Amino acid sequence: MKFAHLIWGNLMRKKLRTSLTLLTILVAFVLFGMLCAIKQALIGSVALAGADRLIVRHKVSIIQLLPISYQARMARIPGVALVAHQTWFGGIYQDPKNFFMQNPVVPEEYMAMFPEFLLPPDQMKAWQQTRTGAIVGRNTAERFHWKIGDKIPITSPIWMRKTWEFDLVGIFDGRDKGTDTTPMFFRYDYFDEVRQTQNWGQGLVGWYTIRVKDPAKAAEVAKLVDQEFENSSAETKTEPEGAFIQAWANQIGNIALIVASILAAVFFTILLVTGSTMSQAVRERIGELGVLKAIGFTNGQLLGLVLAESCLLTLLGGSIGLGVAWLIISRGDPTGGLLPMFHLATSDLVVGAGLSVALGVLTGIFPALQAMRLRVAEALRRM
Amino acid sequence: MSNPTNSGEPLVRVDGVEKVFHRGAEEIHILAQLHLEVPAGEFLALMGPSGSGKSTLLNLIGGLDRPTKGTVTIAGERVDQLSDRQLAAWRARHIGFVFQLYNLMPVLTAERNVELPLLLTHLSRAERKKHVETALAMVGLSHRAKHFPRTLSGGEQQRVGIARGIVTDPTLLLCDEPTGDLDRKAGDEILNLLQALNREHGKTIIMVTHDPHASARASRTVYLNKGQLSNVPVA
Numbered sequence: 188m189k190f191a192h193l194i195w196g197n198l199m200r201k202k203l204r205t206s207l208t209l210l211t212i213l214v215a216f217v218l219f220g221m222l223c224a225i226k227q228a229l230i231g232s233v234a235l236a237g238a239d240r241l242i243v244r245h246k247v248s249i250i251q252l253l254p255i256s257y258q259a260r261m262a263r264i265p266g267v268a269l270v271a272h273q274t275w276f277g278g279i280y281q282d283p284k285n286f287f288m289q290n291p292v293v294p295e296e297y298m299a300m301f302p303e304f305l306l307p308p309d310q311m312k313a314w315q316q317t318r319t320g321a322i323v324g325r326n327t328a329e330r331f332h333w334k335i336g337d338k339i340p341i342t343s344p345i346w347m348r349k350t351w352e353f354d355l356v357g358i359f360d361g362r363d364k365g366t367d368t369t370p371m372f373f374r375y376d377y378f379d380e381v382r383q384t385q386n387w388g389q390g391l392v393g394w395y396t397i398r399v400k401d402p403a404k405a406a407e408v409a410k411l412v413d414q415e416f417e418n419s420s421a422e423t424k425t426e427p428e429g430a431f432i433q434a435w436a437n438q439i440g441n442i443a444l445i446v447a448s449i450l451a452a453v454f455f456t457i458l459l460v461t462g463s464t465m466s467q468a469v470r471e472r473i474g475e476l477g478v479l480k481a482i483g484f485t486n487g488q489l490l491g492l493v494l495a496e497s498c499l500l501t502l503l504g505g506s507i508g509l510g511v512a513w514l515i516i517s518r519g520d521p522t523g524g525l526l527p528m529f530h531l532a533t534s535d536l537v538v539g540a541g542l543s544v545a546l547g548v549l550t551g552i553f554p555a556l557q558a559m560r561l562r563v564a565e566a567l568r569r570m
Numbered sequence: 571m572s573n574p575t576n577s578g579e580p581l582v583r584v585d586g587v588e589k590v591f592h593r594g595a596e597e598i599h600i601l602a603q604l605h606l607e608v609p610a611g612e613f614l615a616l617m618g619p620s621g622s623g624k625s626t627l628l629n630l631i632g633g634l635d636r637p638t639k640g641t642v643t644i645a646g647e648r649v650d651q652l653s654d655r656q657l658a659a660w661r662a663r664h665i666g667f668v669f670q671l672y673n674l675m676p677v678l679t680a681e682r683n684v685e686l687p688l689l690l691t692h693l694s695r696a697e698r699k700k701h702v703e704t705a706l707a708m709v710g711l712s713h714r715a716k717h718f719p720r721t722l723s724g725g726e727q728q729r730v731g732i733a734r735g736i737v738t739d740p741t742l743l744l745c746d747e748p749t750g751d752l753d754r755k756a757g758d759e760i761l762n763l764l765q766a767l768n769r770e771h772g773k774t775i776i777m778v779t780h781d782p783h784a785s786a787r788a789s790r791t792v793y794l795n796k797g798q799l800s801n802v803p804v805a
C-alpha cells in the first residue's frame with residue numbers, strides 16, 4: 188500500500204485527539220463484547236434448542252407440578268417418540284452463591300432425550316447401578332474440583348429441608364460449544380423414594396420434555412398433548428423448547444431489545460465523536476488536500492485516503508476493544524453461576540468487526556466527500 | 571513527450587482567455603482577452619500588482635482551473651477541454667508546482683514529500699527511491715532526506731518543494747512566488763536552483779514574482795495589469 192505513510196501520518200498528526208477518539212471507540216467495543224456475552228448467556232440456548240423437542244409444563248406456571256402418570260399417557264399420543272421428565276430441586280452446595288441447577292431424572296430416558304450431554308458409557312453404567320449416584324457437567328465439576336467417587340452434600344430448602352448426599356459417578360461434557368455443562372442430575376427413583384417416606388410430593392414432577400417423530404408436526408403434537416389433559420386437575424401448556432427458553436429469558440426482559448438499544452445509544456455517540464474528529468481533521472488540512480490535488484491526486488484517491496484514515500481509526504479501536512472484551516469474557520462467568528453460558532460467540536465477533544468498518548465508513552464519508560469536492564484553486568488560497 | 575519547438579508551436583499557448591469570478595451577485599473580471607506564448611526552454615517571470623490575477627493565470631496554465639472563455643494549449647493539448655479526471659492525470663504527468671509557502675505535508679519526511687507525485691505513477695518502490703534521491707541531490711538536500719519539514723529552514727523547505735516539483739520530470743514547472751517568504755540569501759539560492767534547472771536541464775519555468783531581483787534571473791519578464799499582459803511594466 189503506497190499511501191500507507193500518508194494515511195498513518197495523517198492519523199498520528201494530533202496524537203492526543205486520535206488517542207482519545209481511539210479510547211472512546213475501544214470502550215464502546217468492550218461494552219459491545221460484554222453485552223453480547225450477557226445476551227448469549229441469557230438467550231443463547233434458544234438457538235441450541237432441539238427443533239424436535241417440546242416442553243410440557245403446568246398451564247398455570249412452571250412451578251406447579253405435574254403427575255408422573257402423565258408420562259405414559261403422553262407416550263401413547265401419536266407423533267410422540269420419547270418422553271422424559273425433570274424436576275427443579277433448587278439445592279444449595281455449601282453456599283447459596285454457588286448456584287447451579289440440580290434435577291432428579293430417569294438416567295436412560297433423560298440421556299436419550301438430550302444427546303448433547305456426553306457421558307462415557309462406563310459412567311452411565313455406574314450411574315444405573317448406584318441409587319444415590321449423580322452426574323455433573325464439566326463446568327461445575329471443575330469449579331468445585333469434584334472427582335468421581337466424591338460424596339456431594341446438597342441441601343434442599345424445598346425438598347425435605349435436609350442435606351442430601353450424592354455419590355458422584357460421572358462427569359459429562361457438552362457436544363456443542365454453547366452446551367450448558369453446569370447442571371447436576373441424580374436419580375428420580377431415589378428422589379421419589381425419599382419423598383414417599385415423608386409422604387410429601389411423591390409422584391409429582393416439574394415438567395416433561397417430549398421428542399416428536401417429525402419436527403414439522405411439532406405444533407400438532409403440542410396441541411394433542413394439551414387436549415389430552417384438558418379439564419383435568421393439572422392442565423398443561425406445551426411449546427417448543429426454543430420458545431420455552433425464550434419465555435424463561437423474557438422474564439428478565441426483552442434481552443435482545445435492551446442490548447440493542449444500549450448499543451444503539453453508544454454507537455450513536457461514537458458516530459458523533461469520530462465524525463467530528465474526522466471532519467475537523469479534514470477541515471484543518473484543506474490546503475494540503477489542495478496540494479495533493481494539484482500534484483495530480485484524483486477525487487477518488489482523496490476520497491479513499493480520508494476513508495482509509497477513518498476506517499483505520501475505527502478498526503483499530505474496534506479490534507483492540509473486542510480483544511479486551513474477549514480477554515475479560517474468557518475468564519468466565521462473572522456472576523459465579525448465574526450466567527453459565529457467558530461467552531463471546533464467533534458470530535458476535537464478526538458482527539463487531541463489521542460494525543467497526545461500518546462506523547469507519549459512516550464517519551469518514553462526509554469529510555471524504557468534502558475533501559473530494561474541494562476546488563483546487565480555492566483550496567490553495569486557503570493555505 | 572512531443573517536442574513543440576521543432577514545429578514552431580510554443581509549449582504554452584494562452585489565447586483570448588477571460589476569467590470571471592462570482593462573488594455573490596457580483597461579477598469580477600480578472601483576465602480579459604489575454605494572450606501568452608511560452609516557448610519550450612524559456613524561464614518566464616510573471617509580474618504585476620497584487621490582485622491582478624497572476625495566480626489565476628498560473629492556475630489556468632497548470633490545469634487547476636478552467637478559463638471562462640478562450641483556450642489554453644500546452645504541448646499541443648487543449649487543457650481547458652479536459653474533464654476533472656483527465657486534468658488530474660494530465661497534471662500528474664506534465665506539471666510541477668512550487669508554492670510560496672512550500673506546502674509540504676507536515677506529517678511526511680522530506681523524501682516522502684518528494685515521493686508523493688511518484689505515487690501516482692507505475693514506478694516500483696526501488697525506482698521511486700532512485701528518482702527521489704536524484705531530485706534531492708539536484709536541490710542539494712540529500713543529507714536532509716529523513717527530516718520532517720518543521721525541522722528544516724524556509725529555504726530548505728522550498729528546495730524540498732522544488733524537488734517535489736521536478737521529481738516526475740514534468741513538461742512545465744510553475745512557481746507562484748517561490749521566494750516570496752524567504753530572505754534575500756535563501757531567495758537567491760532558490761533562484762540559482764531554478765536558473766540551473768532551466769539552463770542545464772532545459773526545464774521550462776513560469777515564475778510569478780513581486781521581486782525585480784528575482785525576475786532579473788528569468789530569460790523574459792511579462793507584466794499583468796488590468797487583465798492584460800505587456801512586455802513593459804505599467805506605472
Ligand SMILES: Nc1ncnc2c1ncn2[C@@H]1O[C@H](COP(=O)(O)OP(=O)(O)OP(=O)(O)O)[C@@H](O)[C@H]1O
Nearest residue numbers: 565591592593600619620621622623624625626627
Ligand atoms: N475563487 C475565487 N473567487 C472569487 N474571487 C477570486 C477567486 N480567486 C481569485 N479571486 C480574485 O481574483 C483576483 C486575482 O486573484 P489572484 O490570486 O490571481 O491575484 P494575484 O495577482 O495572484 O495576487 P497576489 O499578488 O496578491 O498573489 C483577486 O481580486 C481575488 O480576490
Ligand SMILES: [Mg+2]
Nearest residue numbers: 624625626746
Ligand atoms: Mg498570487
